[in-house]
Amino acid sequence: MHAWKLLLGCFAMAAHIAGAAPARAQEALPGVFGFQFENDAFGFGDDHYTNGMRMAYVLRSDEFLGLQQQVRKLDALDAGRLFRQPPTDISAARVTLSLGQSMFTPGKALRDETTAAAIAADRMYGGWLYGGLALHVPFLTDRASQRQGLNTVEIDIGVIGPKAHADDVQTWWHNVNDWKPFLGWDNQLLGELTAQLVYRSTRRLLPERALTPNAPVVYDAVWNWGF
Numbered sequence: 035m036h037a038w039k040l041l042l043g044c045f046a047m048a049a050h051i052a053g054a055a056p057a058r059a060q061e062a063l064p065g066v067f068g069f070q071f072e073n074d075a076f077g078f079g080d081d082h083y084t085n086g087m088r089m090a091y092v093l094r095s096d097e098f099l100g101l102q103q104q105v106r107k108l109d110a111l112d113a114g115r116l117f118r119q120p121p122t123d124i125s126a127a128r129v130t131l132s133l134g135q136s137m138f139t140p141g142k143a144l145r146d147e148t149t150a151a152a153i154a155a156d157r158m159y160g161g162w163l164y165g166g167l168a169l170h171v172p173f174l175t176d177r178a179s180q181r182q183g184l185n186t187v188e189i190d191i192g193v194i195g196p197k198a199h200a201d202d203v204q205t206w207w208h209n210v211n212d213w214k215p216f217l218g219w220d221n222q223l224l225g226e227l228t229a230q231l232v233y234r235s236t237r238r239l240l241p242e243r244a245l246t247p248n249a250p251v252v253y254d255a256v257w258n259w260g261f
Contacts, residue, residue: 065093070134081141082157085204088134092170094127130188132166137200139216150221159222161200164192164230175237186260188232195225234260 072086139145140156147153168188175183192198201219208215240255 067091084137084139086136090130090132092128092130126172128170130168136162146217153221159219161198162194163198164190166190183237186234190230192228195223197225234258
């Protein structure tokens, strides 16, 4: 992955966490919309993981099909210890609905090959179209400092292959910009359904601070682990 894509991905993750975490400014909002865009053109290339787009809508858990009540029931049963560290704040939980597409192509030397045997020396063409549902439950890692954490469990259901329409999107975009289209999409991976389960625990290391007094820009630092 190019350095620029890594930076963009980290920025998008930070924005995603900020949208999901409880904040006084967001308590009155019905929801927060976000858009994540990754493209290897930022790294001055056009191969392998070549493009990713993701739209997400973050809303309060009590606005999504009574989910907050279900989480409270699990909490009352003392279930799901892996997904929480007491004391949790169920009332501040958030739900993310997302829709995304990722596309992958061989390296520059092989991307215009029209035979699967030639492309197999690198990586096959492939696209992934998916929808996701995530639950974010905040907790305090330290009562004295009010340091915050956020547990996230997410499931993504999607499809790879022609029905992901990665070839159509890339060809359209190249035509719009008068760029040469890739010629090997006839050899993309066959269609299959996909399911992905993600767990992530994020903890704030540095409290949110303003760059200067009354500054509109603030910063913090977080670390996370997951699978």
